[in-house]
Amino acid sequence: MxxxxxxxxxxxxxxxxPRPPMPDSGAPSQPTASTTPLAQPAGQGWYAQPHGQQPYGQHSQGPDSHGQHAPGAAFSSQPAGAVADDGHARPHDAKIGSGKIVAVLVAAAIVGAVSGLGGAAIGSDVFHQNGTVASSNGTTQVTVNDPDNVNQTTGIAAKTLPSVVTISATSSNGGGTGSGVILSEDGYVVTNTHVVTLDGASSDVALRVTTSDGRVYDAKVVGTDPIYDLAVIKLTGATGLTPIDFADSTKLNVGDTTVAVGAPLGLSNTVTTGIVSALNRSIQIASSAVPDSGEQQEDQGQNGQSPFQFDFGQGQQQGSGSAGTISIAVIQTDAAINPGNSGGALVDDEGKLIGINVAIATAGGGSSSSSEAGSIGVGFSIPSSVVKRVTDEIIKDGSATxxxxxxxxxxxxxxxxxxxxxxxxxxxxxxxxxxxxxxxxxxxxxxxxxxxxxxxxxxxxxxxxxxxxxxxxxxxxxxxxxxxxxxxxxxxxx
CATH class of the missing domain: 2.30.42.10 (PDZ domain)
Structure with a gap:
């Protein structure tokens, strides 16, 4: 350059x-389909009715944490038959081929007792009788109608949802919703820059954040990083939140289990599953949040044009002529990711963060509106190794290098x-x-x-x-x- x-x-x-080489899928680094951002404008419909559209929210996502562990969040590795602190037999831990612990909920002597699921200590009830998972401050929306037959994804959801929030951003230029991931007990949250700036349309955005158990906070932007589309916000007056656990994204393999958590189409507490489809994928995204100055603009290459231009769903700033492009390394997954998942969490089979959801590919074109975009099984997440570095720098210095x-x-x-x-x-x-x-x-x-x-x-x-x-x-x-x-x-x- x-x-x-x-x-x-x-x-x-x-x-x-800096990370060791990782398996490559062998596919071209840039898919032929065009990409679409994971945010949606407020007031657009998510399904058609005879007399119009039903409104819904926008972006949804969940950032990463700084390696802090929530109380009771670690997966159990105790031998089968161990006795819990309450005197009841500890359920058997299930494992898969690699030896990773699979979260298994078992209704044993205590209905809804859990082995290795975050949010509750082993041997205590994590399910209310009404079928929702309990948290320390209320309930999260993980519905369990049959505690005797829960699966691995149920356990991952129970652990992850308390660490994922829904973000509402509004300004005089419009509004939208996205997702975020809790980094600390006192309210640091990671999300995408395009969520908190309405894709660069405004630097003065009012933020309201809702946790999975229904608590609502005002929030302020700590710092943004348009180059990798990451941002950190701070919730006002927050205490006792559940930070997400980080996994090492440099140790992922193609085929590993992935679970996406966020608020697609404004539908909070949504969980979808898939696998790692490819590693070391790189995509180029159109972004109005990138500073329109010499070096960044020059870095876009190809005269600023890209087959991966995104419509972030904010409307009026599109086609303004000020948009640049960014090139980011991502994890590709087939877990269903849709407009509104921006900034949400991509976690592994232990409920640990491996990426922040940022974009999807669509079969339409770069110019198609986000309301026409949907998951075709090609989603992209910023690796947790990058997220950790960037968010640490933002929290310390207000910006990242x-x-x-x-x-x-x-x-x-x-x-x-x-x-x-x-x-x-x-x-x-x-x-x-x-x-x-x-x-x-x-x-x-x-x-x-x-x-x-x-x-x-x-x-x-x-x-x-x-x-x-x-x-x-x-x-x-x-x-x-x-x-x-x-x-x-x-x-x-x-």
Missing amino acids: SDSNTPDPHTPDAAVP HGLLGAMVGNSADQKDSTVAGALVSDVTSGGAAAKAGLKAGDIVTEFNGVPVRDATDLTAQVRALAAGSDASVVYVRGGKSFTADVTLGKLTD
């Missing part, structure tokens, strides 16, 4: 969090004489990170920090995922031979 303000037809550099490679890059596969897929370097910035590492115009980057690079979007997304000043390794091809270089990233600036 270049440090000048002159637009270039090539896509700029990228960044990724991102890496800069200092090179202009395009797609190697677009060149007629190319025999290697990767990010083709067209220019390097004098004194920049790429130049210092020995990269030159004509080099083809094929790997960054152990992650395969198939095109310019892959490289940009991986570079941006890392903090400024991070050390990384780059594999590149020059003259038909492969080389490896160490690079210390610069800082992406506004």
Whole structure:
């Protein structure tokens, strides 16, 4: 990427969090279907009636936490037949092939006793007789009509829902709803930047947050990170909330269980299941929240156009001409994610956060309205490893940093004489990170920090995922031979 303000037809550099190589699905890094954001405008209908549309809310999502554990939230690993503190026999723990604990609710000596489900200590009742899961401050909407026959997803939902909130954002420009994930007991919550800014339409948005058990709080924005579409908000006067547990997203495998939790179409406390469809996927998204200034605009590449442009469902700001694009590395899942899931949680089979839901692909086009968009089994979430870094920086400093490679890059596969897929370097910035590492115009980057690079979007997304000043390794091809270089990233600036 270049440090000048002159637009270039090539896509700029990228960044990724330092992590070991992960399995790749083998599919192209950019799906052919267009993508759609997970937010919906207030007042639009979610189903048709003879005399009009039934209104519903918008965005829904659930951010991540900072590794804090909720009381009683850890999964039990006690041997079968262990005795609980109340003297009753502890239910057997069920395990799957890998040895991971599967949450199993058993109606044993105590109706609704639970083994390893967050929100209640082992041996205590987690179900009210009316069929809802109990929490310390009320009830969450996990309906259980037959406690003797609950499954793994029921346990995951019971653990995760107390850590997911619904966010209502309003301004003079409009309004919408989204989701968030609780990071701390005193009210730090992660969500998407496009949720709290109405996709860049307003910097003065009033926020109201509702927890899964019905408590309502005002909230203020702590900081936003448009480059990776993450934001942190703080609930006013909140105490005793249930922060989500973080999993290490760098250890995921294709095929692992995923559960999405949020408020699609304004329907709060919604749970859907699926698997990890692909890892190390990179997508390019149109976003009006990206600062319209030289370097960020230049970084969009392809003259700012992208097959992954999103309609965030906010209406009036679309087509304003100020939208830029961002390139982000994501987890792809087939768990049903719909408009309104933005900022919600994607968790693993232990109810731990592996990603923040951010976008979906649709069979329509980038210009289709979000009211026409729906899940086709291709959803995207920002990995928890990136979420953790960015939210920690925002809470500490009010903003997050991102890496800069200092090179202009395009797609190697677009060149007629190319025999290697990767990010083709067209220019390097004098004194920049790429130049210092020995990269030159004509080099083809094929790997960054152990992650395969198939095109310019892959490289940009991986570079941006890392903090400024991070050390990384780059594999590149020059003259038909492969080389490896160490690079210390610069800082992406506004």
